[in-house]
Amino acid sequence: MSLNKQTTIPAALENIKSGQTIMVGGFGLIGSPLSIIHYLTEHDVSELTVISNNVGEKGEGLGLLLRQGKLKKAIGSYFTSNRDVAKYYNEGKLELELLPQGTLAEAIRAGGAGIGGFYTKTAVGTDLAIGKEVKEIDGEKYLLQKGLKADVAIIKAWKADPLGNLVYYKTAQNFNPNMATAASYVIAEVDEIVELGELLPDEIITPHLYVDAIVKSEWILTKDGVKTK
Amino acid sequence: MRELIAERAAKELAPYSIINLGIGIPTLVADYIDDDLHILHTENGMLGVTSVDEEHIDPLVVNAGKLPVGEAIAASYFSSADSFAMIRGGHIDVAILGALQIDSSGKIANWAIPGRDIIGVGGAMDLLEGAKKIIITTSHTSNDGSPKIVDKCTFPITSQRVAEIIITELAVFNWKGGRYELTELMGDATLEEVKSKTTANYSINEGLLLEGEKV
Numbered sequence: 016m017s018l019n020k021q022t023t024i025p026a027a028l029e030n031i032k033s034g035q036t037i038m039v040g041g042f043g044l045i046g047s048p049l050s051i052i053h054y055l056t057e058h059d060v061s062e063l064t065v066i067s068n069n070v071g072e073k074g075e076g077l078g079l080l081l082r083q084g085k086l087k088k089a090i091g092s093y094f095t096s097n098r099d100v101a102k103y104y105n106e107g108k109l110e111l112e113l114l115p116q117g118t119l120a121e122a123i124r125a126g127g128a129g130i131g132g133f134y135t136k137t138a139v140g141t142d143l144a145i146g147k148e149v150k151e152i153d154g155e156k157y158l159l160q161k162g163l164k165a166d167v168a169i170i171k172a173w174k175a176d177p178l179g180n181l182v183y184y185k186t187a188q189n190f191n192p193n194m195a196t197a198a199s200y201v202i203a204e205v206d207e208i209v210e211l212g213e214l215l216p217d218e219i220i221t222p223h224l225y226v227d228a229i230v231k232s233e234w235i236l237t238k239d240g241v242k243t244k
Numbered sequence: 245m246r247e248l249i250a251e252r253a254a255k256e257l258a259p260y261s262i263i264n265l266g267i268g269i270p271t272l273v274a275d276y277i278d279d280d281l282h283i284l285h286t287e288n289g290m291l292g293v294t295s296v297d298e299e300h301i302d303p304l305v306v307n308a309g310k311l312p313v314g315e316a317i318a319a320s321y322f323s324s325a326d327s328f329a330m331i332r333g334g335h336i337d338v339a340i341l342g343a344l345q346i347d348s349s350g351k352i353a354n355w356a357i358p359g360r361d362i363i364g365v366g367g368a369m370d371l372l373e374g375a376k377k378i379i380i381t382t383s384h385t386s387n388d389g390s391p392k393i394v395d396k397c398t399f400p401i402t403s404q405r406v407a408e409i410i411i412t413e414l415a416v417f418n419w420k421g422g423r424y425e426l427t428e429l430m431g432d433a434t435l436e437e438v439k440s441k442t443t444a445n446y447s448i449n450e451g452l453l454l455e456g457e458k459v
Contacts, residue, residue, distance in 0.1 A: 092364070101363055114365075115368075121329075137332060193323050193324060
């Protein structure tokens, strides 16, 4: 098989344009595509809507793009750890949509699986239920949550083969396999690219049909923070 | 005080139960459980969480509080969607969580403070909705001395669901017959002290009342 999805980060970034909705993998900086984000700081885009559990950390990961004013809106579950988010939100420079973490993850899964929406018990009767349709199923109340989709997903995996089969590393997996399914164009940043056939069919978490481009990581999370490899 | 609460909470855990620990005092419960008997789940995508010593820290192996953790024997990793399917789907036996307020109707508030920006919820609402049993571990009063176990939550609630057990440095309450029952006094705490620091409506276990009379 000659198909090879390996490319450079700048070439892959040609697919990211102003005003788009971008899914960004990671739990904080863990499992976040830090190299792609680093190149995005030099890429001419604005008005991005990001779907990500957090907006990185303060001045790190997606937090870099926030400080550059490239983000219009963030959809996620926990924006408290990056204190810049509240500041930008209060200054009217960033819109926020807060979802319970499980609702966020399932909305992404649904978006990628061709499911328009689903009903969840999470958040029923709370402030996060305001404005959402309530449906009673077998005597219990549920909230409607629409599926989420994006123009581009930027995700982080551990290893890829040239076709784009992916395996993930420990808790750096988090939202990445779900986001790989839910965007029109998927860029996977990986630490290692192995020969075709080297990944065992049993261990592949993301089959290659979801992945459009593979790029090598240049920035990684270490014990001492984000560093070049 | 925090350790006392965590140690008491650990005694509520049945062997081989699947447990999810929240941030704060709940995290300390890990120090009092037997790794061979209890299995810890963390919502960022891991079952089989254990402690890790300094030299083996891996920055990519963390719990929901982003603190480094270790990998127990038979541990597994999975996506966020799978992790929350486990939570919402009722596959977690016990969630031990912190709280800002708990009220007479058993509802808890633990995700937002009025007047401050409501910008984070994380997995709190999913855990309250889906875990089979909820244990709240918290200081009995807030930093300014005001009661946290109140008649009605004034902070935004996290779920309509009732928390079954509350453990503080003064007392243990169990949800029974539509209200909390004070079932245990912690350390040197007295019924009077608990009463003076609790504005929620609760009953007192008969055995505790009898003991109180003897004194």
